[in-house]
Amino acid sequence: MKIGVFGTGVVGQTIAEKLDSLGHEVMLGTRDVKASMARVDKDGFGRPPVKDWLAAHPKVKLATFAKAASHGLMLVNATSGAGAMDALKMAGEPDLAGKTMLDISNPLDFSKGFPPSLSVCNTDSLGEQLQRAHPKLKVVKGLNTLTANLMVAPRTLPDTHHIFLCGNDAGAKSEVQGLLASFGWKNEEMIDLGDITNARGTEQVLPLWVRLFGTLKSGMFNFKVVRAEQGA
Amino acid sequence: MKIGVFGTGVVGQTIAEKLDSLGHEVMLGTRDVKASMARVDKDGFGRPPVKDWLAAHPKVKLATFAKAASHGLMLVNATSGAGAMDALKMAGEPDLAGKTMLDISNPLDFSKGFPPSLSVCNTDSLGEQLQRAHPKLKVVKGLNTLTANLMVAPRTLPDTHHIFLCGNDAGAKSEVQGLLASFGWKNEEMIDLGDITNARGTEQVLPLWVRLFGTLKSGMFNFKVVRAEQGA
Numbered sequence: 001m002k003i004g005v006f007g008t009g010v011v012g013q014t015i016a017e018k019l020d021s022l023g024h025e026v027m028l029g030t031r032d033v034k035a036s037m038a039r040v041d042k043d044g045f046g047r048p049p050v051k052d053w054l055a056a057h058p059k060v061k062l063a064t065f066a067k068a069a070s071h072g073l074m075l076v077n078a079t080s081g082a083g084a085m086d087a088l089k090m091a092g093e094p095d096l097a098g099k100t101m102l103d104i105s106n107p108l109d110f111s112k113g114f115p116p117s118l119s120v121c122n123t124d125s126l127g128e129q130l131q132r133a134h135p136k137l138k139v140v141k142g143l144n145t146l147t148a149n150l151m152v153a154p155r156t157l158p159d160t161h162h163i164f165l166c167g168n169d170a171g172a173k174s175e176v177q178g179l180l181a182s183f184g185w186k187n188e189e190m191i192d193l194g195d196i197t198n199a200r201g202t203e204q205v206l207p208l209w210v211r212l213f214g215t216l217k218s219g220m221f222n223f224k225v226v227r228a229e230q231g232a
Numbered sequence: 233m234k235i236g237v238f239g240t241g242v243v244g245q246t247i248a249e250k251l252d253s254l255g256h257e258v259m260l261g262t263r264d265v266k267a268s269m270a271r272v273d274k275d276g277f278g279r280p281p282v283k284d285w286l287a288a289h290p291k292v293k294l295a296t297f298a299k300a301a302s303h304g305l306m307l308v309n310a311t312s313g314a315g316a317m318d319a320l321k322m323a324g325e326p327d328l329a330g331k332t333m334l335d336i337s338n339p340l341d342f343s344k345g346f347p348p349s350l351s352v353c354n355t356d357s358l359g360e361q362l363q364r365a366h367p368k369l370k371v372v373k374g375l376n377t378l379t380a381n382l383m384v385a386p387r388t389l390p391d392t393h394h395i396f397l398c399g400n401d402a403g404a405k406s407e408v409q410g411l412l413a414s415f416g417w418k419n420e421e422m423i424d425l426g427d428i429t430n431a432r433g434t435e436q437v438l439p440l441w442v443r444l445f446g447t448l449k450s451g452m453f454n455f456k457v458v459r460a461e462q463g464a
Contacts, residue, residue, distance in 0.1 A: 014424070117355050121354050122354070156460055157459070157460055159461075191444070193443050193444070193446075198443050200439050201347075201440035201441075201444075204353070204440065205436070207354070207433040208434060208437050209431050209434040215424070215425055216457075222457075222460065223456070223458070224456040224457075225444060225448075225453050225456075226453060226455070226456045227453045228390075228450070
C-alpha cells in the first residue's frame with residue numbers, strides 16, 4: 001500500500017523502515033526537504049541523519065508533507081507533538097480528507113528540561129486537536145505509549161503487553177489494527193478505548209513513561225494490563 | 233502499630249480492614265464523626281455506611297482527623313482528592329510532623345461526569361501540594377493507580393504487577409514498602425520513582441485507568457511493566 005509518514009525523526013524512520021520491509025511504498029513527509037537533506041549529525045537517539053538513512057533505504061522517498069499526504073492511501077503522523085498541527089496544516093485538507101491517519105505524536109514540552117511536561121492534557125488532547133482541525137481525516141491515536149523499536153517489534157518483549165487505540169471511525173481503527181497486526185501485535189494486545197477523546201488517557205501516560213525511562217535506564221518496556229481471572 | 237487512616241470511603245475502609253486483620257491498632261479519621269455515623273446508605277461502591285462497617289470491625293475506632301493523626305505512628309491518606317488538603321489541615325501540623333504518610337488520594341474531578349478529569353496535573357500534583365503544605369510530614373505517594381481490593385490483595389491477580397512509589401524521604405519509603413510487603417506486595421513489584429514530583433506521573437495514570445475501567449467493565453486490573461530481557 002502507498003503510505004505517507006509525517007516526520008523524519010526516530011519514530012518516522014523506525015515506522016518507515018518497518019513499512020518498507022513489509023513491501024509498502026513509503027514516502028516520508030517533512031517541512032523542508034532541502035533542510036532535512038542538509039543535516040549531517042545523528043539525532044538525540046543516535047539515529048543517522050535522514051540523508052544517510054535514505055541512502056540505506058533506497059525505496060523510501062522524502063518529500064514535503066503535502067506530497068507525502070497526496071501519496072499515501074493511509075497516513076502515519078510521527079512528528080513531534082510541537083510540530084504535529086503545523087505538519088497537518090501543510091499537508092492540506094484535500095489530501096487528508098477521507099484518509100485514515102495513525103497518530104503516534106505526543107504533546108511533550110521539553111522547554112523546562114527532563115522530564116517533560118505536556119503542552120495539552122486533561123480536558124483536551126493533541127489527538128482531539130488534530131481531529132477537530134481536520135474533521136474529514138480519520139484520526140486513530142495509537143502506539144504513542146511505547147518506544148519506537150517496540151512499536152514495530154512487539155515480540156521483542158518476553159510477555160504479552162498492550163497498546164491503546166482510540167478514534168471516532170470504526171473502519172479506520174480496523175485498518176490500523178490490520179497494519180499493526182502485520183508488525184506482530186496480537187489482536188488481544190490492541191485495546192480499543194472508544195472515541196478520540198480517550199487520547200486524553202493515553203497521552204497522559206507519557207509523564208509516567210518518561211519517569212520509568214529515567215528509573216529503569218531503558219525505554220525497552222511497555223505496560224501489560226493484568227486482569228483478574230474470570231470469577232475472581 | 234498504631235495507624236491513622238484518613239477517609240471513611242471505600243479506600244479507607246478497605247485499607248483499615250486489612251490493617252486491622254494484620255493486628256494493627258487502626259483509627260479512621262473523618263471530618264465530622266456525628267455526620268459520618270448518621271449515614272445509613274451504602275456508598276457508590278456498594279460499601280456499607282461507616283456505622284455498620286464499624287460494628288463489623290469493632291477494634292477499629294472512628295474519630296476526627298486530628299485524633300486519628302495523633303493516634304497514628306504512621307498515617308494513610310485515603311480521602312478523596314477534593315478532600316485531601318482540608319483533611320490534613322484539620323489533622324494539624326503538630327500531629328503530622330515527623331510522621332510517614334502513605335498518600336493514596338487522586339485529584340479526580342467528577343464535576344463534569346464520567347470519565348473524570350484531574351483538578352491538578354502536569355506541572356504539579358496533589359502529592360506535591362500535600363508535601364508543600366506540610367513540609368515536616370513525610371509524604372509517600374503510592375497505591376493510587378489501582379482499585380482498593382487489589383491494593384490489599386495483590387496476589388488476586390494471576391501475574392506479577394506493579395505499583396509506583398515516590399517521596400522525598402528514603403526512610404519513609406522503606407517504611408511504606410515494609411507495610412505493603414505485609415499486604416502481599418513483592419519487593420520487585422514496588423517501583424521507586426524518586427522524589428515526590430514523580431506523583432505527576434502516577435496521578436496522571438488515572439485518566440487511562442478510568443477509561444480502561446469503562447472498557448473492561450471491571451476495576452480488577454493493574455499495570456505490569458514488561459521489560460526486555462537482558463541484552464535484548
